[in-house]
Amino acid sequence: MTAAAEELKALTNTVVVDARGTSCPGPILAAKKAVRGVASGAVMEVLATDSGTLKDLPAWAKKMGHEYLGHYEDAGYLRLFMKMK
Numbered sequence: 001m002t003a004a005a006e007e008l009k010a011l012t013n014t015v016v017v018d019a020r021g022t023s024c025p026g027p028i029l030a031a032k033k034a035v036r037g038v039a040s041g042a043v044m045e046v047l048a049t050d051s052g053t054l055k056d057l058p059a060w061a062k063k064m065g066h067e068y069l070g071h072y073e074d075a076g077y078l079r080l081f082m083k084m085k
Contacts, residue, residue, distance in 0.1 A: 003069050004070070017034045019050075024052045024053070027046055031046050039084065040084055041084065043084070061082045065085040
């Protein structure tokens with residue numbers, strides 16, 4: 001189950017990974033690189049312009065044991081959220 005946009009917008013203290021302007025597999029590679037510095041239980045926000053990230057990030061999060069929280073569109077790009085295991 002994914003959170004509503006209002007709930008996602010209310011999240012604070014997120015680690016932001018800006019992968020805008022990159023195409024597949026850029027956003028996933030950026031998330032993989034950044035995950036090493038994110039504490040368990042923290043929320044990572046991935047900014048992406050590639051629509052393929054909508055299916056790739058949730059699949060990768062599930063595979064790695066992270067919890068995909070959802071996404072929303074903001075001014076021409078996607079904001080995707082996952083909680084780290």
